[in-house]
Amino acid sequence: MAEEAETFSLREVLVAFTACVSEQREVRVDPYLAGWKGLVRFLNCLGTIFSFISKDAVTKIEIIENYRNSDQRDKYLTVQSMVEYELANGLVDLQKRSEHPNSGCRTFLRLHRALHWLQMFLEGLRTGEDNSKTSVICSETYDASLANHHPWIIRKAAGVAFCVLPTRNTFLETMNVGTAEEAVAMLGDALPYICEVYKITEELYAQHKLLDLP
Numbered sequence: 001m002a003e004e005a006e007t008f009s010l011r012e013v014l015v016a017f018t019a020c021v022s023e024q025r026e027v028r029v030d031p032y033l034a035g036w037k038g039l040v041r042f043l044n045c046l047g048t049i050f051s052f053i054s055k056d057a058v059t060k061i062e063i064i065e066n067y068r069n070s071d072q073r074d075k076y077l078t079v080q081s082m083v084e085y086e087l088a089n090g091l092v093d094l095q096k097r098s099e100h101p102n103s104g105c106r107t108f109l110r111l112h113r114a115l116h117w118l119q120m121f122l123e124g125l126r127t128g129e130d131n132s133k134t135s136v137i138c139s140e141t142y143d144a145s146l147a148n149h150h151p152w153i154i155r156k157a158a159g160v161a162f163c164v165l166p167t168r169n170t171f172l173e174t175m176n177v178g179t180a181e182e183a184v185a186m187l188g189d190a191l192p193y194i195c196e197v198y199k200i201t202e203e204l205y206a207q208h209k210l211l212d213l214p
């Protein structure tokens, strides 16, 4: 675990998200998944108490990766092409999960909601006081975002896991980007890209009324 922590750098994760938006303002699926995979590696370094979260994220990443490795891989190149393809071919359960329980659209939506939390969490870390508690930043941003989509039992387990998070400065140093100040600067550079990815996806899902997919 320690070795994994040493090789992890937040830089590679953030670089992946900066590569997500194409010139046509489309969201590329491969760098998006690469970004999430990096985040999962980081989460695994924080302790086994987070395993239930990383397992769920991995399951969702793999569902979409399988589409990217299938005969229909080109349809899943961008979020825009995925939405167009799945909707045109009736591959999305719109009211309740039945024939297509793991559509790309509903799976991606779960990661998209988590990206909203990530965006707020990283902003909270960036602007927080030196001695502020990561656990507080994490639970406040979780309550304001993802928690609204989770049942009580998940919210409870997440709340327990957040308690073990180290202080803000230790957390920033774990990112392996340099000093806490350097990590803060890196967050400032990268956050606009994450916000842009989130915004484009949110608009696309809203336009197609997909924000509440079961």
Ligand SMILES: CCCCCCCCCCCCC/C=C/[C@@H](O)[C@H](COP(=O)(O)O)NC(=O)CCCCCCCCCCCCCCC
Pocket (backbone or CB within 6 Å): 010, 039, 040, 042, 043, 052, 053, 056, 057, 110, 111, 113, 114, 117, 138, 142, 146, 150, 154, 158, 165, 175, 214
């Ligand atoms: C730094 C501490 C990390 C705290 C992570 C906060 C997010 C908490 C998410 C709790 C999810 C619990 C697991 C189960 C979730 C599912 O029920 C639920 C719904 O799925 P379903 O409709 O298929 O049932 N799934 C989801 O909402 C997707 C959750 C994906 C979470 C990925 C979180 C990865 C976090 C990576 C953190 C990295 C920290 C970054 C700092 C540089």
